[in-house]
Amino acid sequence: MEVLDVLNLGEIAQYFSKMAMFPVFDCAYYIVSILYLKYEPGAVEVSRKSPVASWLCAMLYCFGSYILADIMLGVSPIDYFHNNSHILLASAVWYLIFFCPLNLFYKCVAFLPVKLVLVALKEVVRTRKIAAGVHHAYHAYHHGWLIMVITGYVKGKYLISPEGSIFRGHVILVFFSPTKASLYGAILFTLQEAHLLPVSKSTLICLFTLFMATTKVFMTARHSHGSPFALIESWLCHLLFGSPLGIEDDHHHSAPAAASAPLSPTKTKEELSEVTRKRKSKKAE
Template identity: 90%
Template sequence: MEVLDVLNLGEIAQYFSKMAMFPVFDFAYYIVSILYLKYEPGAVEVSRKSPVASWLCAMLYCFGSYILADIMLGVSPIDYFHNNSHILLASAVWYLIFFCPLNLFYKCVAFLPVKLVLVAMKEVVRTRKIAAGVHHAHHAYHHGWLIMVITGYVKGSGVALMSNFEQLLRGVWKPETNEVLNMSFPTKASLYGAILFTLQEAHLLPVSKSMLICLFTLFMATTKVFMMARHSHGSPFALIESWLCHLLFGSPLGIEDAHDHHHSAPAAASAPLSPAKTKEELSEVTRKRKSKKAE
């Protein structure tokens, strides 16, 4: 019993859910976010040609989710920029990653063991943002479950959802990279997390908010670190999603397979005709050679 008292998960979850994010966890969040910006093709060149555009892109990577959520809830999109300490911290990270002499800061934070720790800390912040978004929407729309889900989803993955706008600042336009069309694991996880926190806010999920924050953070951090350590770009939801899509909407893969199968038969049947075509080509080449000799 004494061991159970020591390992009181409820108290640990309560303490964890109230733990301050600034400055340590927010610092890690800004580092990883701006690292992803530097990995974008042409981002380094933009930082040399137009530091202002590069800085704006970095701010979108750090605060895009707040901006998009504020627009949805009818708040000024620049409201978050009154937090001077956050802006200064994110700006300092941007400067160090792009302009630190000998790239020392970038080399340190991009070192895989350090980066894994920073990624885990970023997922702590992401979970808090999802929960805060759902809670904020709940106060404005008490029975608007869909609004709560959308707000939490945007708070968790707003940076990815604004990626096309951020690309425009760098002079790039790639509409095919729309995050809604090609959802990454963090975007999908933010959506599922927003649904869970909405159910908890509506008292339909028999678990406390602090415990849900703790469990979802553990899942996100563990999964993201594991994927990054193995350089994996897959999704742990792939198997469940494929089964649900097959059950609810029919299997697109199955349709494509059947379609390809029907078309493969005529292709196979037409295979014997290819030698005849080759003979025709050969005869055409021979005729041209004869005509050249005659000339």
């Protein structure tokens, strides 16, 4: 306790939990979100042929979780769009990423060291969104633990992830690492709201943000799409459901990769998208 008192961790956590997200952290959130939109196959073509459709997609990437959470809680889904400053900031980011001369802005934010900083800042916003979603649901449904978990989960990660679905005409439900982390975070914040977790909200926000930012930066730096929870989940599934030990997801992902083509393991989705776009432009010429 004396060490904690000397470090003033409680005061640091309190200050961190009340720190304003706009404009720095929100800007990073919008940059990373729209950056991933540009990685989607066909996104650049859509932005040229129909800028309005591209802009709407960008707004869904930035604010889709707010819209879905509002619908679930019976609030008008367009309520969030009265924040003109947020809409203007997200729109400016969208324009710069897609239409900046010589693609300079995109090249700057996609540069790995810069991207790692932006990814870490985005996770700060994600944690706040999860906590805010649980808190909002708690005031509407005091004893609805499941509702609180679902709302916090939705706020942290948009359930229907447009993995190219906007441009290829289908919707895929995904459940990868950030989504799992959002779910586990929603459970923790629900337990804290129900006073079943012996920790203050500010401390939980600080610790969970640190975990999320560190994990996401590490995975981005290594171009990894795995899950930091894989080992724990494997053991829990083995104990509770008799599932075989081992990470099955790795086998599912590695088998098609080995069968298809000898692609470099360091090639990420964004790099492959860049290669695809270059090939299409050469064919058009």
